[in-house]
Amino acid sequence: MPKANPTMPVIPAKPADFQLPAPGRFALVIIDMQRDFLEPGGFGESLGNNVHRLRPIVPVLQRLLVAFRMRGFPVIHTIEGHHPDLTDCPPAKLRRGKDGSRIGDPGPMGRILILGEPGNGIIPELAPVPGELVLTKPGKGAFCRTDLESMLRVQAITHLLVGGVTTEVCVQTTLREANDRGFECLLIEDATESYFPEFKQSTMDMVRAQGGIVAATAHSSDILRSIGVTEPSAGPPSTANPAARPVNATAAQAPSSLHARLAFPLGLAISRNLFPLHP
Amino acid sequence: MPKANPTMPVIPAKPADFQLPAPGRFALVIIDMQRDFLEPGGFGESLGNNVHRLRPIVPVLQRLLVAFRMRGFPVIHTIEGHHPDLTDCPPAKLRRGKDGSRIGDPGPMGRILILGEPGNGIIPELAPVPGELVLTKPGKGAFCRTDLESMLRVQAITHLLVGGVTTEVCVQTTLREANDRGFECLLIEDATESYFPEFKQSTMDMVRAQGGIVAATAHSSDILRSIGVTEPSAGPPSTANPAARPVNATAAQAPSSLHARLAFPLGLAISRNLFPLHP
Numbered sequence: 094m095p096k097a098n099p100t101m102p103v104i105p106a107k108p109a110d111f112q113l114p115a116p117g118r119f120a121l122v123i124i125d126m127q128r129d130f131l132e133p134g135g136f137g138e139s140l141g142n143n144v145h146r147l148r149p150i151v152p153v154l155q156r157l158l159v160a161f162r163m164r165g166f167p168v169i170h171t172i173e174g175h176h177p178d179l180t181d182c183p184p185a186k187l188r189r190g191k192d193g194s195r196i197g198d199p200g201p202m203g204r205i206l207i208l209g210e211p212g213n214g215i216i217p218e219l220a221p222v223p224g225e226l227v228l229t230k231p232g233k234g235a236f237c238r239t240d241l242e243s244m245l246r247v248q249a250i251t252h253l254l255v256g257g258v259t260t261e262v263c264v265q266t267t268l269r270e271a272n273d274r275g276f277e278c279l280l281i282e283d284a285t286e287s288y289f290p291e292f293k294q295s296t297m298d299m300v301r302a303q304g305g306i307v308a309a310t311a312h313s314s315d316i317l318r319s320i321g322v323t324e325p326s327a328g329p330p331s332t333a334n335p336a337a338r339p340v341n342a343t344a345a346q347a348p349s350s351l352h353a354r355l356a357f358p359l360g361l362a363i364s365r366n367l368f369p370l371h372p
Numbered sequence: 373m374p375k376a377n378p379t380m381p382v383i384p385a386k387p388a389d390f391q392l393p394a395p396g397r398f399a400l401v402i403i404d405m406q407r408d409f410l411e412p413g414g415f416g417e418s419l420g421n422n423v424h425r426l427r428p429i430v431p432v433l434q435r436l437l438v439a440f441r442m443r444g445f446p447v448i449h450t451i452e453g454h455h456p457d458l459t460d461c462p463p464a465k466l467r468r469g470k471d472g473s474r475i476g477d478p479g480p481m482g483r484i485l486i487l488g489e490p491g492n493g494i495i496p497e498l499a500p501v502p503g504e505l506v507l508t509k510p511g512k513g514a515f516c517r518t519d520l521e522s523m524l525r526v527q528a529i530t531h532l533l534v535g536g537v538t539t540e541v542c543v544q545t546t547l548r549e550a551n552d553r554g555f556e557c558l559l560i561e562d563a564t565e566s567y568f569p570e571f572k573q574s575t576m577d578m579v580r581a582q583g584g585i586v587a588a589t590a591h592s593s594d595i596l597r598s599i600g601v602t603e604p605s606a607g608p609p610s611t612a613n614p615a616a617r618p619v620n621a622t623a624a625q626a627p628s629s630l631h632a633r634l635a636f637p638l639g640l641a642i643s644r645n646l647f648p649l650h651p
Contacts, residue, residue: 232553233548273517306419
């Protein structure tokens with residue numbers, strides 16, 4: 094019953110191979126590779142997590158990024174963060190941290206999980222370049238209080254190849270949202286990581302159970318081979334490249350060209366004023 | 373930082389106790405206790421699952437239902453199902469089943485996962501009664517393509533006590549959606565079940581990790597004790613009770629009074645015409 098596309102490659106995947114649609118119809122989605130989650134002193138560590146567990150996926154995502162850029166395939170980055178006045182942060186979420194390390198509290202890289210603060214930016218190794226979408230989101234799922242779905246529909250993107258952190262929280266939530274909206278999803282096994290290895294494994298098992306009830310999973314090497322890029326360079330971005338700095342969600346802190354397609358103004362507008370009934 | 377409500381009970385829970393808000397501000401949410409998932413011949417079994425694993429939660433949910441009804445607390449039931457013409461079913465979801473047992477195919481209890489078919493109704497033991505909300509949904513999450521959030525906001529419901537099936541699929545997806553929208557959630561440990569025991573356990577571990585990043589979890593006995601109902605009767609509903617028959621999402625098949633607050637007409641309206649760009 095799945096329609097094969099003889100002109101496009103099939104990626105070896107579990108529980109079934111993943112048929113890529115035409116170029117332009119699939120995107121690489123990199124979830125929340127932010128300093129807040131990957132570097133000491135950020136929100137992730139403030140919750141008691143060992144942030145060093147997440148580092149091994151950085152070179153994998155670099156290779157994927159280089160390949161997608163070489164081929165001109167769409168790339169989407171997400172950032173979890175909140176407006177400085179916290180009007181888009183549900184009280185329930187605000188209460189989760191410990192005293193002194195809650196969302197909005199001052200941290201070593203600026204206010205924790207606040208858009209535009211240094212710690213909220215994407216790590217330099219994976220800095221977006223002009224033409225790539227950077228979507229800010231106030232929750233775990235990338236579809237909640239954002240215009241991601243609308244942007245995907247407008248571009249006729251139907252298939253999402255997803256990596257980033259953490260596997261069982263923001264990555265899984267986004268996969269489940271995408272699945273309910275009819276997007277075909279592939280979770281990239283070695284391009285996603287969790288603070289808890291058992292949760293990463295369980296998430297992969299859950300999403301591909303029952304015939305792939307949420308998504309299929311594949312290794313990055315099979316994806317790269319399928320799109321004809323087996324050995325892309327993956328060195329750190331040149332510091333002379335203005336796009337290689339950490340990206341924050343305030344236009345004042347990044348090159349204007351980089352923000353031509355940024356989604357955060359609308360994302361923030363959507364996320365405002367939606368919790369007035371919460372105690 | 374959490375505001376205590378000295379007039380309302382606190383439910384012993386993990387990783388932290390769960391403070392109930394004022395009466396009327398919290399609801400029991402019962403996810404997808406449908407014949408399609410619990411009885412032989414339905415969609416769940418068509419995917420290769422052992423449906424008998426789910427039965428033990430039925431008496432637990434009966435006790436909770438009786439208690440909430442005694443106290444006059446809000447109750448919400450959900451049903452996963454699709455319009456007979458399948459216009460609300462993403463092609464990706466339609467392709468998941470095996471030949472002959474896909475959504476919409478004829479089964480022993482009517483067309484599989486189609487609203488209004490006998491197999492799509494809630495099991496008789498947990499039949500909704502007038503005044504309870506029955507929400508149909510086309511996806512796994514109860515907030516996607518439905519008006520659940522709007523209805524909760526209108527009623528100023530802020531806290532959700534969630535049970536039903538399956539733990540890692542529809543229950544977890546709904547919890548994650550609710551959490552991103554600022555609702556405080558409690559997963560009822562012995563009122564939810566999965567076809568895969570390891571996925572139930574892992575889901576409970578995931579949602580309450582990192583300080584309860586998605587939800588807290590509690591045992592039904594602690595909930596019942598907290599609301600002052602320790603030993604409600606939980607016998608099977610009388611067959612003389614017109615509300616005790618399986619509920620389907622077609623008004624023609626259930627007493628009109630039962631459908632006074634049914635959400636399915638709007639739910640279906642929302643779920644239509646949203647996948648036109650999908651191949």
